[in-house]
Amino acid sequence: MSQPNALAAPFTLPNGSVIKNRICKSAMSETMGDEDGGPKPELAKLYGAWADGGLGLCITGNVMIDARALGEPGNVVIEDERHLPQLKAWASAATRNGMQCWVQLNHPGKQSPKGLNAETVSPSAIPFRKDMQAMFATPRALRDEEVLDIIARFANAARIVKAAGFSGVQIHGAHGYLVSQFLSPHHNQRQDQWGGSAGNRRRFVLAVLKAMREQVGPDFPIGIKLNSADFQRGGFTETESLDTIRALAEAGIDCIEISGGTYEAPEMAGLKESTRQREAYFLDFAEQARKLVSVPLIVTGGFRSFAGMQQAVASGAVDLVGLARLLAVETDAPRRLLAGQDPAQKISLRRTGLRMIDDSGMVEISWYADQMKRIARGEAPDPGISTRWLMAKTMVKLMFAGRGRPQRLRAR
Template sequence: MTPQAVLAQPFTLPNGTVVKNRLFKSAMSEALGTRAGGATPELARLYGAWAEGGIGLCVTGNVMIDRRALGEPGNVVIEGEGDLAALRAWAQAATQQGAQCWVQLNHPGKQAPKGLNRENVAPSAVPFRPEMQAFFPTPRELTDAEVHELVARFGRAAGVVKQAGFSGVQIHGAHGYLVSQFLSPHHNRREDEWGGTPEKRRRFVLAVYRAMRDAVGPTFPIGIKLNSADFQRGGFTEEESLDTIRALAEAGIDLIEVSGGTYEAPAMTGVKARAEPVKDSTRQREAYFLAFAEKARQAVRVPLVVTGGFRSLEGMAEAVSSGAVDFVGLARALAIEPDLPRRLLAGQQPTQTVRPIRTGIGMVDRMGLMEVTWYTGQLKRIGRGEAPKPKESALWVLLGFLLKQAGLGRKKRPTRLRAS
C-alpha cells in the first residue's frame, strides 16, 4: 500500500464507532473561551477548519470541569447545561465532513500560573522545582471530600459533552495536570485511599472513568491521554504507566493516546528537562513515544495513538503499518497547516516544518512555555478566520503575552482582596 492509502484506511473502535482515517488531531489549548468559560464562534470556526481539512478524529483543547480551577485564561468550562447552545454550535462545526470530535476534559491541579485562580489544589502540597516557583504557587492538598467532588464533576461534564453532540470524550491524564498528578509518586504523597501505592494512585483515574461511563452509557467513546513517563526523578515510570494502561483496558477504555512529560520536564515538545537532546533513534522513527507504544501494544489490545515528532508522510504511515499504533497524532503541525490531513491523504508532504519555539531567553526556553503560547496564538488566528503565521517571532509573542498577563493581574487584584 502507498503511505497515503495506509493513512486513509477507516478504523472501527471496539464499541463500533468508525473513524474515517488514521489521522488524529491531538489536544492543543486554544484559549478561545469567554471570560465566563463559555464556547465561542471562534472555536466553531477553528474546528470547522480542521473538519474541512480532512481530519479523522479531532480532540479539543483541555476543557475544564471546575471554573475555580483554570489552567490558563480563556479555558472553556463545563459544569452543567448552562452553555449548551454554544457547545452545540461548536460540536456541529467540528463534526462536519464525517469527522469525529471528542472533548478533552481536564483539571489543572497544581499546574496553573500564579494569580489565575484563588488557590491551586493537588493530591499533595508539593511545590514546583525552585526556578519555576516564581510562576507557580505551592498547591493546597485536596481533602477526601473534594476528591470525590472532582470525580463527580468529570462525570457530569462528560454527560453534557454527549448532550451537546460531540462524538466522544477524552480524559487528560498526561502532561502534569491533576489526573497525572494523582498517578505520580512525586506529586501524590497521600497515605489515604488515593495514594501510597501504585494501585491506590490509580484509583482516581479509574473513578473518573467510571463516573464518565455512568454518565454517557456503554457505547459513547471515552479515551485517555496518558503519560508514558513523567521524566522527573521519583515520578511516574514506564512500568507504572503500563500497569495503568492494563487497568484502564480492563475497565473498558476505548482509546489510549500515549504522550509524556510535564511543564517541569516537557518531553511532549521534544525538549526534556535541562534541554536534553532527542535521541537519534527517535529522530529516525520520528515519533517521540513510539517505542513505549510498542510495549503497550504487547500489554493490551486497546486502540493506540502516539502524538509528537511526526514530520513526514512516510514516517506516519510506517507507524501505522508496523502495528504499534492505530492512529497518528498530530498537533502543532495542524496549528500552522490546518488542511494538512487532506494533503497527506493526497500523497503530499507537509508544506510547513514544526520547529522549536525559541525566544533566546534561556529560562523561558528550557521550560518550554512558549511551545504552548506561540501555537495558541496561531489557533486564535485561525479562529478569527485568518491564516496562520508560521514564521512569527517567538520573542514578540512572549512580550505580548507578558503585557496581557500584567493587565489581567491588575484586574484580578480587587476581586481577590474582596474575597479575603
C-alpha cells in the same frame, strides 16, 4: 505495487464508532473561552476549518471542569448547561464532513501560573522545582471530599459534552496536570486511598473513568491522554504507565493517546537519537503497550513525514497518528497525507531564549494558540510571529485575567 495508504483506512473503535481515517488532531490549548467560560463563536470557525481539512478525529484543547481551576487565561469551562447552545454550535461545526470531535476534559491541579486562580491544589503540597517557583505557587493538598467532587465534575462535564453533540471525550491524564499528578509518586505522596502505592495512585483516574461511563453510557467513546513517563526523578515511570494502561483497558477505556513529560520536564528530555530518527517520540513505548493490550492506541509527538506516519500505522504499533502543531499552521495537511504527500510546513520549537519560560512550555502553547486565533478569524497562519513579543502579550493577559475573570466565575 506501492503499499496501500494506511492513513486512509477507516478505523472502528471497540464500541462500534467509526473514525474515517487514521489522522488525529491532538489537543492544543486554543484559549478561546469568553469571560464566563463559554466557548467563543471563533471555536466553531476554527474546528470547521479542521473538519474541512480531512481529519478523521479531532481532539479539542483542554476544557476545564472547574472555573476555580484554570490552566491558562481563556480556557473554556464546563460546569453546567449554561453554555449548551454555544457548545452545540461548536460541536456542529466540529463534526461536519464525518470528522469525529472529542472534548478533552482537564483539571490543572498545581500546574497553573500564579495569579490566575485564588489557589492551586494537588494530591500533595509539593512545590515546583526552585527555578520555576516564581511562576508557579506551592499547591494545597486536596481533602478527600474535594477529590470526590472533582471526580463528579469530570463525569458531569462528560454528560454535557455528549448532550452538546460532540463525538466523545478524552481525559487529560498527561503533561503534569491533575490526573497525571495523582499517578506520579513525586507529586502524590498521600497515604490514604488515593496514594501510598501504585495501585492507590491509579484509583483516581479509574474512578474518573467509571463516573464518566455511568453518565454517558457504553456507546459514547471515552479516551485518555497518558504519559509514557514524566522524565522526572521520582516521577511516573514507563513500568507504572504500562500497568496503568493495562488497568484502563480492563476498565473499558476506548482509546489511549500516548505522550510524555510535564512543565517541569518537557517531553523532549531524555529521548534517544534512535527514537528521534523514528520520528514518533513514543513509538517504542507504544510497541510495548501493544503487546499487553488490544485497546486502540494513538501516538503524538515528532511525526514529520508521510513515510514516518505510514510506517507507524502499517506496523500495527499504533492505530492513529496524532498531529498537533502542524495543524495550527497547515489546516489541510491531512489532505496531503491522504494523498501520500508530505506536509508543506516544517515544525520547529518556538523559543524566547529565556530558559525559565522556555522550559515551562508556555511559549509553545501561546505561539500556537495565536496561530489558531488567526485561523478562527479567517486569516492565514503566520509562522513569522515573534515569540518574545507574543510571550509579553501573554503575560499581560495573564496579569489581568488573575484580577478579573476567575473571581467573577467563583462569585456565582
